[in-house]
Amino acid sequence: xxxxxxxxxxxxxxxxxxxxxxxxxxxxxxxxxxxxxxxxxxxxxxxxxxxxxxxxxxxxxxxxxxxxxxxxxxxxxxxxxxxxxxxxxxxxxxxxxxxxxxxxxxxxxxxxxxxxxxxxxxxxxxxxxxxxxxxxxxxxxxxxxxxxxxxxxxxxxxxxxxxxxxxxxxxxxxxxxxxxxxxxxxxxxxxxxxxxxxxxxxxxxxxxxxxxxxxxxxxxxxxxxxxxxxxxxxxxxxxxxxxxxxxxxxxxxxxxxxxxxxxxxxxxxxxxxxxxxxxxxxxxxxxxxxxxxxxxxxxxxxxxxxxxxxxxxxxxxxxxxxxxxxxxxxxxxxxxxxxxxxxxxxxxxxxxxxxxxxxxxxxxxxx
Ligand SMILES: *Cc1c(COP(=O)(O)O)cnc(C)c1O
Numbered sequence: 047x048x049x050x051x052x053x054x055x056x057x058x059x060x061x062x063x064x065x066x067x068x069x070x071x072x073x074x075x076x077x078x079x080x081x082x083x084x085x086x087x088x089x090x091x092x093x094x095x096x097x098x099x100x101x102x103x104x105x106x107x108x109x110x111x112x113x114x115x116x117x118x119x120x121x122x123x124x125x126x127x128x129x130x131x132x133x134x135x136x137x138x139x140x141x142x143x144x145x146x147x148x149x150x151x152x153x154x155x156x157x158x159x160x161x162x163x164x165x166x167x168x169x170x171x172x173x174x175x176x177x178x179x180x181x182x183x184x185x186x187x188x189x190x191x192x193x194x195x196x197x198x199x200x201x202x203x204x205x206x207x208x209x210x211x212x213x214x215x216x217x218x219x220x221x222x223x224x225x226x227x228x229x230x231x232x233x234x235x236x237x238x239x240x241x242x243x244x245x246x247x248x249x250x251x252x253x254x255x256x257x258x259x260x261x262x263x264x265x266x267x268x269x270x271x272x273x274x275x276x277x278x279x280x281x282x283x284x285x286x287x288x289x290x291x292x293x294x295x296x297x298x299x300x301x302x303x304x305x306x307x308x309x310x311x312x313x314x315x316x317x318x319x320x321x322x323x324x325x326x327x328x329x330x331x332x333x334x335x336x337x338x339x340x341x342x343x344x345x346x347x348x349x350x351x352x353x354x355x356x357x358x359x360x361x362x363x364x365x366x367x368x369x370x371x372x373x374x375x376x377x378x379x380x381x382x383x384x385x386x387x388x389x390x391x392x393x394x395x396x397x398x399x400x401x402x403x404x405x406x407x408x409x410x411x412x413x
Pocket of ligand 1: 084127252287288289290291310311312313314354355356357395
């Protein structure tokens with residue numbers, strides 16, 4: 047990790063009103079995704095004249111927002127998604143947090159927002175996990191972390207805001223897909239695309255998600271779990287899901303994944319590429335068309351397909367539904383290669399397997 051000196055210090059100011067232990071234990075015993083929040087949040091402010099300042103870990107509380115705050119009008123907002131995991135021996139691990147810090151700044155540059163030094167981003171996340179360690183669930187569950195930044199200046203002109211708020215909140219979560227490890231059914235959208243060349247597809251900005259919701263709703267009406275987006279220029283090349291990247295497992299052991307450019311550069315995607323390459327798989331990052339997908343599934347050249355991202359880690363894809371019909375991949379179940387990648391990645395994230403890539407970072411409990 048690069049250390050950018052002099053950094054801001056996130057001062058811990060413990061909540062005077064934390065959730066009582068018995069109430070917390072009760073809440074942690076039946077987790078969903080993204081509905082429960084821990085006691086604290088990390089916050090820092092940026093202004094043109096002061097830069098980053100007022101950094102603290104403090105009681106989680108609403109922000110007073112002026113109705114003219116530019117984020118409410120022009121959506122200058124970016125975010126990250128990462129998790130802290132509890133190991134079997136009770137330690138707290140983060141997975142490649144410096145990758146999230148780097149991507150956060152790539153998103154910031156694209157949205158004309160100030161960068162936060164990587165060390166400060168990681169310090170904010172670590173500080174929050176350290177303060178809220180009691181919220182880190184055991185077993186299959188984890189503590190989802192949501193760093194984000196938004197434009198907070200009260201001004202209606204269209205130009206980059208001169209004030210921003212950076213914040214990290216934490217949410218104990220159970221599995222992302224309610225069906226557990228059932229294979230996904232995907233809807234191939236013909237009406238909507240997610241990103242265009244030169245657009246914001248590579249940035250983790252809230253607007254990309256707002257734009258994906260109508261397509262996701264269409265997928266739901268077709269009885270599908272998620273939508274697959276094709277490229278906007280030719281409506282031909284497979285890109286990704288609304289919040290997960292894609293991999294195809296070929297019969298000869300090769301992995302294919304759509305190349306970067308308009309898709310979100312997932313850290314799970316990157317980790318699978320690195321892991322698979324180290325194991326001797328050939329990994330092709332290249333344009334892959336929906337026609338090829340259909341033909342490869344029909345011929346048996348494609349054995350498995352899976353989606354990946356922090357929230358769901360690795361999720362097998364069973365069926366593709368589209369305007370012209372539907373087809374299955376392999377036997378329509380979660381395949382062995384998919385399952386093996388999920389198992390290996392989860393093993394490293396939870397400290398159950400040797401961290402041969404040096405991807406995890408332990409967080410000590412705050413004193
Ligand atoms: C966050 C995200 C991903 C997955 O990224 P990870 O770093 O693996 O969690 C994939 N696609 C989109 C659109 C995303 O926003």
